[in-house]
Amino acid sequence: MSFKVIKENILKSNDDVAGGIRERLASRSILMIDIVSSPGAGKTSFLENIGPRLKAKGVRFEILAGDCYTSRDAERIDRLGLPVVQINTAGACHIDAQLIGKALDTIDIDSLDLVIVENVGNLVCPACFDLGEDMKIAFLSTAEGHDKPEKYPLLVEESPVAVINKTDLLEHLDFDMEYCVESIRKINPRAKIMKMSCKTGEGIEEFMEWLDEKIKMKKEKAL
Amino acid sequence: MHELKLAENIVTILEKEIESPEVGNVKTVYLEIGKLKYIVPDIMESSFEHIPKSSKLKDAKLEIAEVPVKIKCCFCGSERVVDDGDYFCRECSSGDTEVIGGKEFLVKGIEW
Ligand SMILES: Nc1nc2c(ncn2[C@@H]2O[C@H](COP(=O)(O)OP(=O)(O)OP(=O)(O)O)[C@@H](O)[C@H]2O)c(=O)[nH]1
Ligand SMILES: [Mg+2]
Ligand SMILES: [Zn+2]
Numbered sequence: 001m002s003f004k005v006i007k008e009n010i011l012k013s014n015d016d017v018a019g020g021i022r023e024r025l026a027s028r029s030i031l032m033i034d035i036v037s038s039p040g041a042g043k044t045s046f047l048e049n050i051g052p053r054l055k056a057k058g059v060r061f062e063i064l065a066g067d068c069y070t071s072r073d074a075e076r077i078d079r080l081g082l083p084v085v086q087i088n089t090a091g092a093c094h095i096d097a098q099l100i101g102k103a104l105d106t107i108d109i110d111s112l113d114l115v116i117v118e119n120v121g122n123l124v125c126p127a128c129f130d131l132g133e134d135m136k137i138a139f140l141s142t143a144e145g146h147d148k149p150e151k152y153p154l155l156v157e158e159s160p161v162a163v164i165n166k167t168d169l170l171e172h173l174d175f176d177m178e179y180c181v182e183s184i185r186k187i188n189p190r191a192k193i194m195k196m197s198c199k200t201g202e203g204i205e206e207f208m209e210w211l212d213e214k215i216k217m218k219k220e221k222a223l
Numbered sequence: 224m225h226e227l228k229l230a231e232n233i234v235t236i237l238e239k240e241i242e243s244p245e246v247g248n249v250k251t252v253y254l255e256i257g258k259l260k261y262i263v264p265d266i267m268e269s270s271f272e273h274i275p276k277s278s279k280l281k282d283a284k285l286e287i288a289e290v291p292v293k294i295k296c297c298f299c300g301s302e303r304v305v306d307d308g309d310y311f312c313r314e315c316s317s318g319d320t321e322v323i324g325g326k327e328f329l330v331k332g333i334e335w
Contacts, residue, residue: 002247005332006240009231010254093225121263124261125225128328150308154259157310157322186309189318 004121011113014129021104021132025115031218032115033211036155037139038113038148039121042165044073045198046139047118051082053208054114061114064103066095067079068120094125097132113215123148127155134214134223138184138191142173146180149187156187161194161210168197184197226262229328230270234280236330247335249283257290257325264289277326283333293324 009015025032035043047063054061058108063084066072074086085103087095095117104115117133119126127136138159140148143166147157156162162184170177177195184191192210196203235253241249252271256262262286273283292305296312297319303312305325311318 001250001334002245003332003334004240006236006330007332008236010229010236010328010330010332013232092228094228096228128225128260152261153308154261154326157259160248183308185318186311188310189320218301 011095011128011130013162014097017055017101017204018130018132020212021101023096024104024109025132028110028112029221030109030112030115031215031223032117032131032133033214034117034126034133034136035139036119036123036126036136036159037141038119038123038144041121041139041141041144042198043118043121043139044135045081046163046165046196047077047116048080049198049201050208050211053204054081054211057208057212059212060112062107062109062112063116063118063136064095064100065118066099066120068092073118085087087108089120093120093122095119095131096129097160100131111117113219114211123155125150127152127158138162139165140180142167142169142175142177143165146176147183149180149203153187157186158186159188159191161192162188163194163203163207165196165198167195167202168199183198224231224264229262230274231308233271233285233330234274234276237280237283237333238277240333241277243316246279246317246333248281249333249335251286251334252283253331253333254285254287255327255331256287256326257327258292258335259325260328266319279335288331290324290327292322294320295323296320 037043066087071086074084079085087099087103136159138155194203268285271288295302299315301314
């Protein structure tokens with residue numbers, strides 16, 4: 001029997017590309033956020049909400065909309081006249097850094113302040129793939145139940161922000177908000193938790209203010 | 224769910240490593256995978272099996288060592304394994320802890 005030590009990161013090919021993207025964006029002071037949720041938590045609805053506000057504020061941004069097979073989400077965003085690039089993962093359960101790199105190649109990034117990625121609806125796989133983003137956002141919703149942070153801790157641990165969307169449905173559900181918030185805190189005590197409803201607009205302004213501050217911090221290289 | 228993509232990456236890494244003539248037909252591939260990565264070993268193994276690979280790798284089996292989640296307190300420095308989903312420091316109750324284990328994703332080595 002012979003043995004050879006290798007010790008190589010299985011995700012090295014992805015992580016190297018992600019590192020390149022991070023540098024490319026940092027040299028231009030562009031903030032990149034990656035919205036990760038289970039299917040149907042409301043990512044596209046959220047972008048439909050904040051997109052027009054960002055535009056009105058004069059923020060220069062691009063949305064990269066990930067989808068396994070269809071272009072439905074990109075079409076919804078495009079219908080509002082918002083800048084969007086469709087990323088088709090050809091069935092894969094996550095976006096990888098190579099796909100982000102290719103999408104960025106198709107646009108003029110020099111004129112951007114912000115890149116927003118809508119990841120494929122999935123709480124498991126996207127958490128493993130670095131895209132070169134500044135931060136992931138754990139986008140939860142009341143309809144999926146209060147135990148999701150506990151069941152998917154990696155995403156919560158890696159996200160400085162956890163959104164709990166669909167608060168307008170609380171009266172119809174047995175969702176335990178306190179339990180959900182507490183379990184996020186247990187995993188990531190530093191996480192900023194924002195309760196939100198894309199239907200009523202609750203929490204959208206709070207998110208806009210937070211995002212505005214992060215864009216500024218990125219410009220001042222304080223992020 | 225992303226086991227297939229990862230299995231492909233593993234094969235790519237291995238193909239490079241077995242190029243050297245001293246490496247014979249690989250029997251075992253040792254992996255180290257953190258618990259936080261939610262890899263299902265069985266799915267990983269069958270994904271690996273189904274990927275086309277060169278003859279030296281044809282009969283290779285995966286041996287997966289799962290690494291527990293481990294935290295280190297940024298305040299008092301104490302370390303412990305997280306077995307209850309609670310990431311607070313038990314020594315000083317600080318919530319300011321850092322994950323230092325459980326995110327591993329390594330090809331450790333091969334045996335032939
Ligand atoms: N009641 C309620 N419904 C919402 C809210 N946000 C989104 N929805 C609805 O939830 C459904 C899914 O919303 P999407 O925005 O498509 O969710 P998504 O996360 O982009 O879905 P995928 O991209 O397919 O994973 C739609 O019917 C939305 O109208 C909310 O705050 N409250
Ligand atoms: Mg969507
Ligand atoms: Zn401590």
